[in-house]
Amino acid sequence: MRSVVDFAPEDVILDRAAILGSQGIPEEAELTENFERIYGEAIELFKELTEPAGIICGISISGFEEVFRGEGLNEPSNPVEDIYRKSGYLSLFAVTLGAVLSEKVTELFDSGDYASGYMLDSVSSYAADKLSDLAARNLQLELTAKEPAESQWRVLSYSPGYCGWNMSGQKKLFEVLRPQEIGITLNESYLMSPIKSVSGVLIAGSGKIHEFVSSYHFCDTCRTKSCIERMRNL
Amino acid sequence: MELLEQISFNLQNGLDDVVAALTKDAIEKRIPPGEILSDGLIAGMSIVGEKFKNHDIFLPDVLLAARAMNGAMEMLKPLLIKEGIPIRGKVVIGSVKDDLHDIGKNLVAILIKGAGFEVIDLGNDVPAEKFISAAKEENAHVIGMSALLTTTMPVMKKVVDLAKDEGLYGKIRIIVGGAPVSKEYALEIGADAYSYDGANAVETVESFFPVNN
Ligand code: B1M
Numbered sequence: 001m002r003s004v005v006d007f008a009p010e011d012v013i014l015d016r017a018a019i020l021g022s023q024g025i026p027e028e029a030e031l032t033e034n035f036e037r038i039y040g041e042a043i044e045l046f047k048e049l050t051e052p053a054g055i056i057c058g059i060s061i062s063g064f065e066e067v068f069r070g071e072g073l074n075e076p077s078n079p080v081e082d083i084y085r086k087s088g089y090l091s092l093f094a095v096t097l098g099a100v101l102s103e104k105v106t107e108l109f110d111s112g113d114y115a116s117g118y119m120l121d122s123v124s125s126y127a128a129d130k131l132s133d134l135a136a137r138n139l140q141l142e143l144t145a146k147e148p149a150e151s152q153w154r155v156l157s158y159s160p161g162y163c164g165w166n167m168s169g170q171k172k173l174f175e176v177l178r179p180q181e182i183g184i185t186l187n188e189s190y191l192m193s194p195i196k197s198v199s200g201v202l203i204a205g206s207g208k209i210h211e212f213v214s215s216y217h218f219c220d221t222c223r224t225k226s227c228i229e230r231m232r233n234l
Numbered sequence: 235m236e237l238l239e240q241i242s243f244n245l246q247n248g249l250d251d252v253v254a255a256l257t258k259d260a261i262e263k264r265i266p267p268g269e270i271l272s273d274g275l276i277a278g279m280s281i282v283g284e285k286f287k288n289h290d291i292f293l294p295d296v297l298l299a300a301r302a303m304n305g306a307m308e309m310l311k312p313l314l315i316k317e318g319i320p321i322r323g324k325v326v327i328g329s330v331k332d333d334l335h336d337i338g339k340n341l342v343a344i345l346i347k348g349a350g351f352e353v354i355d356l357g358n359d360v361p362a363e364k365f366i367s368a369a370k371e372e373n374a375h376v377i378g379m380s381a382l383l384t385t386t387m388p389v390m391k392k393v394v395d396l397a398k399d400e401g402l403y404g405k406i407r408i409i410v411g412g413a414p415v416s417k418e419y420a421l422e423i424g425a426d427a428y429s430y431d432g433a434n435a436v437e438t439v440e441s442f443f444p445v446n447n
Binding site: 023024025026031032034038039089099105106109112113114115117119121161167168170187188189190193195203221223 | 247248289291293295296298301304327331332333334335340341344384413414416
């Protein structure tokens with residue numbers, strides 16, 4: 001089943017420590033008055049301008065196999081393949097914060113207000129990432145409500161460009177999911193517009209299926225290593 | 235506090251209006267523009283750079299100082315040119331074709347400009363040919379390229395290859411950066427350098443000079 005998901009702006013939780021952490025700022029750091037002002041203003045602007053939206057589309061394991069195969073460029077051995085085969089439910093997804101935020105970031109940079117532009121971009125990047133977590137959590141709640149006895153459902157998102165799933169996987173994913181309906185488009189280099197968008201698959205199953213050892217050769221060049229935190233939180 | 239010290243001090247605090255007014259004052263008092271630049275603006279920016287390295291301040295504070303620096307530079311630039319004081323060097327920068335993410339590139343451009351270089355920002359989605367033609371037109375010393383995804387990185391190689399075809403290779407320095415780019419990739423395509431962040435990009439560009447001066 002394919003459906004558009006309505007998020008309310010207040011659904012996007014902004015965690016100050018995590019946002020500052022993504023800027024390389026430790027929690028105990030002393031911040032200048034200027035910094036605090038810019039941060040506060042960016043949070044307000046974000047709340048005013050964010051237009052969160054999402055789309056999900058349930059898919060069978062065999063259907064997803066086709067999407068995942070994509071252009072045949074995935075790493076021959078990768079964790080996503082092992083995980084989705086063990087799943088109980090799969091759903092393609094795409095989420096976005098909309099174009100207005102990025103337009104505002106550009107406007108701030110163009111007017112010379114670099115600090116505010118950078119801060120708004122940083123808050124938005126964090127929020128976009130969290131929006132995909134929110135889509136996963138919503139699906140987890142939905143599945144658990146349907147089968148309360150089996151409350152072992154753990155849903156995590158996996159995206160092209162991560163964990164050996166080649167970026168070109170975006171092509172098939174877009175063909176099936178058609179997130180253009182919520183304003184997300186893909187260019188020839190597989191870059192999505194609006195920039196603050198995330199695509200991928202929500203994989204539901206027991207917590208155990210999501211566990212893997214991040215020692216694949218491509219893990220060396222992964223810049224986020226977010227799998228470690230994700231597995232810790234299962 | 236002496237006027238140039240005041241410029242440095244207020245620049246460190248990111249007070250662009252105050253820095254602009256003080257720079258105007260210094261120009262009117264006929265302080266040589268080279269001195270305003272080195273003992274006021276660059277002196278202030280160096281302290282900002284030090285504080286940033288020591289984690290006493292963070293990027294937004296640096297960007298406020300850079301804004302103040304850039305505003306004052308606009309006033310000083312015609313005077314520096316008139317006095318024959320060379321600009322530190324010219325950098326043509328952009329995000330490569332199909333790449334619509336430009337925050338990283340913007341930050342790098344602002345910081346390089348803040349260090350006293352002239353920066354020609356070509357924006358995002360810049361085709362390989364445009365990097366080369368702009369570098370030629372502007373007599374640039376450095377070409378800087380940024381990419382967000384591995385899928386747009388091949389344009390970087392195309393620029394290096396075009397630079398070879400056009401006889402610019404070796405004369406002009408090429409620096410690449412962006413989340414998926416690495417030192418190994420820079421080496422592989424024949425770029426002169428890779429930088430992992432804005433501060434490192436400034437150091438790298440500084441290390442190129444004097445080039446062709
Ligand atoms: C000229 O000389 C120079 C010198 C230095 C230069 C330079 C030029 N250009 C840049 N630099 C350097 O200096 C700048 C200032 O310090 C820096 O510029 P940056 O632009 O890197 O820095 C920005 C100011 C802040 N940094 C960032 O904004 C990127 C940070 C990371 C964590 C990241 C984020 C935050 C996001 N992302 Co995504 N994201 C990752 C990133 C991993 C990482 N740790 O870098 C990366 C870039 N993402 C990736 C992916 C795959 C994706 N992301 C996506 C989405 C997102 C978010 C929306 C959640 C979010 C914001 C994205 C954005 N750009 O606005 C998707 C694509 C989005 C799109 N529009 O198409 C998606 C495709 C996932 C998906 N399927 O949805 C990976 C790309 C892998 C690849 N193969 O290319 C990735 C490297 C993570 C990973 N797997 O390791 C340096 O790189």
